[in-house]
Amino acid sequence: MMKRVLAAVAVVWAAGVAQAEDVMRMAVTTSFHNSGLADVLLPEISDDLGLEVQLLVVGTGQALKLGEAGDVDAILVHAKAAEEAFVEAGYGTHRREIMYNDFVVIGPAGDPAGVGEAESAAGALQRIEGAKADFVSRGDDSGTHKKELSLWRAAGLEPERFGAWYKAVGAGMGAALNTASGMGGYVLSDRASWLNFGNKGGLALLYAGDPALFNQYAYIPVNPARHGHVKAELAEKLEGWLVSPRAKALIDGYEIGGEGLFVFNAQ
Amino acid sequence: MVDLWDGLVQAFWLVVTLDAALVEISARSLRVTLSALAIASVIAMPLAAFLAVKRFRYRRAVIALLNALMGLPPVVVGLLVYILLSRSGPFGVLGLLFTPTAMVIAQVTIIVPLVASIAHQSLRDLWHEYHDLLISMNVSQGQKMRTLLWDARRALLTAALAGFGRAIGEVGAIMIVGGNIDHATRVLTTAIALETGKGDFALALALGFVLIGLAIAVNLAIHSLSRTEREGRW
Amino acid sequence: MRALFPLELKAAETARRGQRLVGPVDVRLEGAGCTVVIGPNGAGKTSLLRLMHGTARLTGGSLRWGCGEAEARQRQAFVFQQPVMLRRSVEENLAYPLRARGVARGEARAKARVWAERVGLGAMLGRQAPVLSGGERQKLALARALIIGPEVLFLDEPCAALDGAATRDIEAILSEAKAGGTALVMATHDMGQARRLGDEVLFLLAGRVRERSPAQGFFEGPETAEAQAFLRGDII
Ligand SMILES: Nc1ncnc2c1ncn2[C@@H]1O[C@H](COP(=O)(O)OP(=O)(O)OP(=O)(O)O)[C@@H](O)[C@H]1O
Numbered sequence: 197m198m199k200r201v202l203a204a205v206a207v208v209w210a211a212g213v214a215q216a217e218d219v220m221r222m223a224v225t226t227s228f229h230n231s232g233l234a235d236v237l238l239p240e241i242s243d244d245l246g247l248e249v250q251l252l253v254v255g256t257g258q259a260l261k262l263g264e265a266g267d268v269d270a271i272l273v274h275a276k277a278a279e280e281a282f283v284e285a286g287y288g289t290h291r292r293e294i295m296y297n298d299f300v301v302i303g304p305a306g307d308p309a310g311v312g313e314a315e316s317a318a319g320a321l322q323r324i325e326g327a328k329a330d331f332v333s334r335g336d337d338s339g340t341h342k343k344e345l346s347l348w349r350a351a352g353l354e355p356e357r358f359g360a361w362y363k364a365v366g367a368g369m370g371a372a373l374n375t376a377s378g379m380g381g382y383v384l385s386d387r388a389s390w391l392n393f394g395n396k397g398g399l400a401l402l403y404a405g406d407p408a409l410f411n412q413y414a415y416i417p418v419n420p421a422r423h424g425h426v427k428a429e430l431a432e433k434l435e436g437w438l439v440s441p442r443a444k445a446l447i448d449g450y451e452i453g454g455e456g457l458f459v460f461n462a463q
Numbered sequence: 464m465v466d467l468w469d470g471l472v473q474a475f476w477l478v479v480t481l482d483a484a485l486v487e488i489s490a491r492s493l494r495v496t497l498s499a500l501a502i503a504s505v506i507a508m509p510l511a512a513f514l515a516v517k518r519f520r521y522r523r524a525v526i527a528l529l530n531a532l533m534g535l536p537p538v539v540v541g542l543l544v545y546i547l548l549s550r551s552g553p554f555g556v557l558g559l560l561f562t563p564t565a566m567v568i569a570q571v572t573i574i575v576p577l578v579a580s581i582a583h584q585s586l587r588d589l590w591h592e593y594h595d596l597l598i599s600m601n602v603s604q605g606q607k608m609r610t611l612l613w614d615a616r617r618a619l620l621t622a623a624l625a626g627f628g629r630a631i632g633e634v635g636a637i638m639i640v641g642g643n644i645d646h647a648t649r650v651l652t653t654a655i656a657l658e659t660g661k662g663d664f665a666l667a668l669a670l671g672f673v674l675i676g677l678a679i680a681v682n683l684a685i686h687s688l689s690r691t692e693r694e695g696r697w
Numbered sequence: 698m699r700a701l702f703p704l705e706l707k708a709a710e711t712a713r714r715g716q717r718l719v720g721p722v723d724v725r726l727e728g729a730g731c732t733v734v735i736g737p738n739g740a741g742k743t744s745l746l747r748l749m750h751g752t753a754r755l756t757g758g759s760l761r762w763g764c765g766e767a768e769a770r771q772r773q774a775f776v777f778q779q780p781v782m783l784r785r786s787v788e789e790n791l792a793y794p795l796r797a798r799g800v801a802r803g804e805a806r807a808k809a810r811v812w813a814e815r816v817g818l819g820a821m822l823g824r825q826a827p828v829l830s831g832g833e834r835q836k837l838a839l840a841r842a843l844i845i846g847p848e849v850l851f852l853d854e855p856c857a858a859l860d861g862a863a864t865r866d867i868e869a870i871l872s873e874a875k876a877g878g879t880a881l882v883m884a885t886h887d888m889g890q891a892r893r894l895g896d897e898v899l900f901l902l903a904g905r906v907r908e909r910s911p912a913q914g915f916f917e918g919p920e921t922a923e924a925q926a927f928l929r930g931d932i933i
């Protein structure tokens with residue numbers, strides 16, 4: 197009996213054997229991954245550089261943590277202040293801006309708070325607060341969450357004091373959108389996650405366009421001086437590719453439902 | 464309801480077309496979980512037999528500990544394994560984080576208490592039955608354990624399958640230690656979590672159905688491989 | 698090799714949770730023929746046998762085998778009042794004690810077949826032991842005990858719940874073993890059996906040995922009043 201079971205295990209085991217190209221690990225944010233851009237870029241990177249980039253899809257907070265611990269070779273996130281602190285503390289070698297996309301305000305199509313008529317991002321948020329309409333916050337210390345908090349403050353409001361209408365779910369973008377869809381609430385989302393989201397229900401895009409909503413992505417290689425094992429060379433190779441004209445064409449040309457998502461702005 | 468039906472239909476097509484991505488992550492799910500189960504059994508079964516046969520001072524404490532560990536949340540296990548395997552952790556040099564091996568380690572940790580506990584219960588009953596005879600025959604401690612393990616093998620299979628069920632359906636720990644990396648550490652459960660996050664409930668459900676199907680298939684396969692359902696029923 | 702016997706008990710007793718099951722007992726067995734242990738239910742027959750065999754703990758007094766405790770364990774066997782069947786086939790049950798002593802698989806199987814034949818289980822070698830009937834279990838337990846060639850065999854009511862024919866079969870096997878030099882120590886409620894097999898009698902009452910005599914003398918005229926009453930079938 198044991199022998200047969202072991203044989204079965206051996207067969208299954210042999211079924212998956214790894215490939216032998218260069219491999220590096222990069223932590224990226226959920227919102228970047230949900231955009232689908234990675235699915236376009238990774239095969240090209242593999243073709244051009246013979247480099248397999250393994251993505252760890254996590255919140256910005258955890259991405260930075262992974263970089264600090266040396267568990268990844270590079271990170272691609274969007275939380276400028278935190279990124280600068282990360283480089284400052286010596287965890288990353290430098291911060292390289294690659295591209296940006298934007299955040300949008302999503303809410304019930306009926307728009308009870310009148311967010312659609314707002315003149316600015318701050319105005320949109322003030323309307324939600326004024327109407328005490330249900331608002332779903334990521335509440336997970338992610339880049340999107342940090343952005344949301346800074347937008348509330350820019351609108352002269354303090355999220356810590358909000359009542360029960362402000363719901364911090366402590367979850368990823370998809371889960372937050374699912375929650376908003378379920379309760380007909382408002383939510384701040386990056387455009388890519390929204391476009392790719394499959395469970396829109398009664399939700400609609402109500403406000404976008406304020407430059408305050410722009411969302412800058414930056415690439416940071418983890419510092420080999422701190423973690424000797426990181427694949428600094430591969431990280432450098434990848435950086436070179438990410439700022440190349442080839443990457444520019446792919447990033448600017450990436451569309452969902454006829455809409456462009458990202459704007460390449462690497463220097 | 465619409466999602467449920469879409470999920471079923473999609474599951475059906477994924478399976479009949481032998482979708483490459485599906486086959487890959489299913490095979491990985493099986494590989495990780497069966498490895499974890501094999502290792503966990505090698506640890507848990509002798510431990511259970513030892514606890515059944517040997518009277519020692521802290522026996523009750525060990526059994527209570529095992530039972531308590533059964534209820535350990537996988538996320539906590541995941542976090543502990545993560546911290547241990549992280550490059551900045553004590554076993555960082557091994558570079559095991561975000562590999563299938565790390566997932567196996569987490570799953571082993573999760574199911575050893577479960578398998579040992581269930582196995583111990585049936586071995587203890589059998590030991591009760593055999594006690595006088597084996598003592599009378601003056602067999603060694605090791606022989607007692609081997610005899611119990613062999614004669615209780617059907618019950619032990621059930622214990623192992625319970626472990627398998629828990630491991631294959633587990634998501635919290637392997638998400639943390641595996642990282643859900645496409646083509647490297649993505650398995651059925653983490654893929655389901657990912658698709659749910661994207662709001663693609665139909666695909667998530669489809670994967671869920673595949674997972675259930677796989678679990679049933681493995682149960683049947685192991686039962687028939689060991690011929691428990693045909694030979695010697697009494 | 699030193700002789701197994703004599704077995705000497707001095708003020709030996711076994712207790713469980715402070716309650717004495719049997720003892721204090723002073724007995725010296727020379728290991729010749731068959732010693733039958735009789736007495737009413739609860740007298741301590743099973744407990745005494747288990748104490749001698751070493752499966753009940755000695756909690757007072759002393760117990761000595763001629764060759765020393767550890768070695769004696771290897772040279773004796775026990776047939777329980779309720780035989781324990783390993784969840785294996787008849788053949789594997791028989792081979793088990795041999796395999797446990799390091800006998801090679803082939804040899805163990807061959808011996809198992811011989812013994813199965815001898816106790817009339819030859820036709821059911823492959824059957825799972827737990828499905829056997831009560832009588833078949835008794836026979837299997839007996840063969841499994843004798844297969845290692847013990848110098849002393851303890852039997853706890855080996856024929857309880859057996860029909861006449863099965864009892865005869867078992868007694869034949871026991872006589873054969875006795876003739877082959879195996880000492881028997883047997884508890885029984887079957888006075889006919891005690892007469893047929895017994896060479897000497899230990900009469901137990903309330904955990905103590907009340908009378909010890911040669912079998913013939915005992916059955917013709919026991920010394921103590923209790924034994925007389927017991928043989929008459931009175932309630933004592
Ligand atoms: N494990 C035990 N714990 C407590 N009491 C026990 C235990 N085993 C036996 N006894 C008690 O010890 C006494 C002697 O029991 P024992 O089994 O030796 O009697 P016996 O002479 O074999 O009786 P029977 O003819 O019914 O088989 C009984 O009163 C019984 O209840």
Ligand SMILES: [Mg+2]
Pocket residue numbers: 742743744778853884
């Ligand atoms: Mg008895």
